Amino acid sequence: MTAADDIRRARTSIGIELGSTRIKACLIGPDATEVLATGSFSWENRLEEGRWTYPIDEVWAGLQAAYAALVDDAQERHGVRPESFGAIGISAMMHGYLAFDQAGEPLVPFRTWRNTSTGAASTELGELFGVNIPLRWSIAHLHQAVLDAEPHLARIASVNTLAGYVHQRLTGERVLGIGDASGMFPIDTATGDYDVRMLDAYDTLLGGRLPVDTRQLLPIVRTAGMPAGTLTADGAALLDPSGALRPGIPLCPPEGDAGTGMVATNSVAPRTGNVSAGTSIFAMVVLERPLTGSHHEIDLVTTPAGDAVAMVHCNNGASELAAWAGLFTRFSRAAGHPVDEDAAFDALFREALSGDADAGGLLAYNHLAGEPIAGLIEGRPLFVRTPDSDFTLANFIRAQIYGVFGTLAIGMHVLAAEGVELDRMFAHGGMFRTAGVAQRFLAGALDAPVAVGELAAEGGAWGIAVLASYLAVADELSLVEYLDQRVFATASLSTSDPDPGDVAGFTSYLDRYRTGLAIEAAAVESL
Numbered sequence: 001m002t003a004a005d006d007i008r009r010a011r012t013s014i015g016i017e018l019g020s021t022r023i024k025a026c027l028i029g030p031d032a033t034e035v036l037a038t039g040s041f042s043w044e045n046r047l048e049e050g051r052w053t054y055p056i057d058e059v060w061a062g063l064q065a066a067y068a069a070l071v072d073d074a075q076e077r078h079g080v081r082p083e084s085f086g087a088i089g090i091s092a093m094m095h096g097y098l099a100f101d102q103a104g105e106p107l108v109p110f111r112t113w114r115n116t117s118t119g120a121a122s123t124e125l126g127e128l129f130g131v132n133i134p135l136r137w138s139i140a141h142l143h144q145a146v147l148d149a150e151p152h153l154a155r156i157a158s159v160n161t162l163a164g165y166v167h168q169r170l171t172g173e174r175v176l177g178i179g180d181a182s183g184m185f186p187i188d189t190a191t192g193d194y195d196v197r198m199l200d201a202y203d204t205l206l207g208g209r210l211p212v213d214t215r216q217l218l219p220i221v222r223t224a225g226m227p228a229g230t231l232t233a234d235g236a237a238l239l240d241p242s243g244a245l246r247p248g249i250p251l252c253p254p255e256g257d258a259g260t261g262m263v264a265t266n267s268v269a270p271r272t273g274n275v276s277a278g279t280s281i282f283a284m285v286v287l288e289r290p291l292t293g294s295h296h297e298i299d300l301v302t303t304p305a306g307d308a309v310a311m312v313h314c315n316n317g318a319s320e321l322a323a324w325a326g327l328f329t330r331f332s333r334a335a336g337h338p339v340d341e342d343a344a345f346d347a348l349f350r351e352a353l354s355g356d357a358d359a360g361g362l363l364a365y366n367h368l369a370g371e372p373i374a375g376l377i378e379g380r381p382l383f384v385r386t387p388d389s390d391f392t393l394a395n396f397i398r399a400q401i402y403g404v405f406g407t408l409a410i411g412m413h414v415l416a417a418e419g420v421e422l423d424r425m426f427a428h429g430g431m432f433r434t435a436g437v438a439q440r441f442l443a444g445a446l447d448a449p450v451a452v453g454e455l456a457a458e459g460g461a462w463g464i465a466v467l468a469s470y471l472a473v474a475d476e477l478s479l480v481e482y483l484d485q486r487v488f489a490t491a492s493l494s495t496s497d498p499d500p501g502d503v504a505g506f507t508s509y510l511d512r513y514r515t516g517l518a519i520e521a522a523a524v525e526s527l
Contacts, residue, residue, distance in 0.1 A: 276429055287310055
């Protein structure tokens, strides 16, 4: 049977992920490793009235554009335009705050994970629950609104994540995958639901300041493989205004980008982990046992199947590195020898290999936004050197790449002190496309083997497509078994072991990095 036959007979699954810079759609066939078509739409967050946001209208314009591009790609590659699918999955950036009234209308603009204005709420909730409640979590945003006595709370009926909101509009079902839900409110992994003790404690703290109980505000939790509704006629028209898409297609539970990253890297079993690098950078480590204490550097979330995960999340990833690559790309054009951005990245990364292991004494801070792990409420990207630093292009780029991993390494050191062990760490994201550079440097930063693979190249959109395909076999296989036996059984991986020189060099860099955070704090204060 050909790919065209699979598309005609809806023997396919489609995943759509709303990432920080791109909305991407990915179509897979019965063999989940075979990507049949893709489509995308680029967008950027905006800083409006002091808050990072995306307009809701652009959410739907972007979804429609990405879906239409996938349909066109399927037509071009296989001569057929899909009208139905075996299953659909929706994923998106996690956390943040979307609040709705009883009619389902937004009460305030979408507040994304990137906002760090919830410090008072985060501190109070952490003390109440006895666990770390990060600034970006939905409950922190909700409670900050309570502390600030925001007027919209008088009409609040529900809160959701971006993925949960889109899923609800497509299906009419207010449900959420457990991984995404774990970034809204703490999860009890024994029950696979919100922690009842903490819900009760929070309602007591509120003392009637909200019109409904917290449990009523939150979406219903679903684990991977559970039914989560079907595409309604209104939902089909919303996703495909052309009218070609047929309703009735099952959807898997909507998930966050961290969960889809775990699936895309086969990192859902204990002692496995992954690093995802994009606008933000984060590491996910599936735990064998609970941590002994609460750490502000560590978030406790779950896999899409509900297993406990320690997450080291940094608000700032590769954006500053991309800005420098853009500067060099523009220079090439000004010099009359233009190269595109991909070529510039490749050349700069390969140059970094010849740099000193400690980046020659140079320092780079990638903080465009606040960085809680580093104790920064705002960001100020900085490049710093002393008069005796070895200021070469190779060291400069190496310092910039190291800078992407700086706050991540601080958090990973906390896990190491907890005795958390890993069998493998998988990396994915655009900065790992140049073979053997960022992967090698990350292995040195973590002092652990780092693997990359071709399947992860499609990222979270492929990951949520795989979760959609899992619906058909969830009664037969666990998610771990499905990924091991059906998806990754023949996958090829490239593994980079830590080089002792890189480990020592990054350790030296990180020592300077920690000391230099005082410079960052001064920049925030002064600029």
